[in-house]
Amino acid sequence: MTRKSRLSAPKSGVLFDELLVVMVQQGDRRALEQLHRRWNTRLIGAAYRFTGDSDLARDLAQECWIGIWRGIGGLRNPARFRSYAFAILHRRGSDHLRSRIKQRGFEAAAQRQEPATQDASQDEALALTQAFAALPADQRLAAHLHFVEGLTLPEIAAVQDIPEGTAKSRLFHARRKLKAALNPDIQGEDQ
Known part of the structure; x- marks a missing residue:
């Protein structure tokens, strides 16, 4: 699926959200349960990319x-739920995650990985997971929000509570580091 089709296809899902x-x-508890069912897996996935x-x-x-449950009544624009949810995720975990990531480091993340098999697709998945784990937390979150969740630069900036130029820079550096990690033939300072 191309980026364009990925971003244009879920319009009905956005409207449903x-x-x-x-x-x-308006107080509908079933709607809250449905919203939770629709979004919980995505939030866990984003949190996993952020925490490892x-x-x-x-x-x-x-x-x-x-x-989300405490603050959704104050969300003025329901169309911004995606950014709102990821911003809460970022705020709730940023302090704790920074200290935890510093403690554990990339070596601990690499030790948790299962041994690579001979299957090339599994090797690539492992390399991608390790490359994401090696990124600084802010770059990792920006990359996840962009590549996995399809958020735009302004949305990423809102989630991380940073200027749009900083979001663009984080995404640029994350992309460069991921590319270098996944293609060892690329020479650069990030290797």
Whole structure:
């Protein structure tokens, strides 16, 4: 699926999310449950990319949902739910994640990985996971939000509460580091 089709295809899903947000704001508990079912896996995935730890990712996503449930009544534009949810995820975990990432480092993340098999696609998936784990936390989150979630630069800037130019820089450096990590033939200072 191309980036253009990925971004244009889910318009009905975005509209449905907007409807769910409005219904939640009006007190509909079932709409809240539906919103949770639609978004929980994505939030856990984003938290995992940010933390590199599946248990911590689940905890962080749960904390994010607490923040969403408490603050959704104040969300003025239901169309911004995606950015709103990822911004809460970022705020809830940033301090804790920074200290945890510093403690564990890339070596611990590499030790957690299963041994690579002979299958090339598994080798590539492992290389991509390790390349993401090696990124600084802010670049890792920006890359996940852009490449996996399809957020735009302004949305990434809003999620990370930074200027758009800083978001662009983080994404640029993340892309360069990922490319260098996945293609050892590329020479550069990030290797």
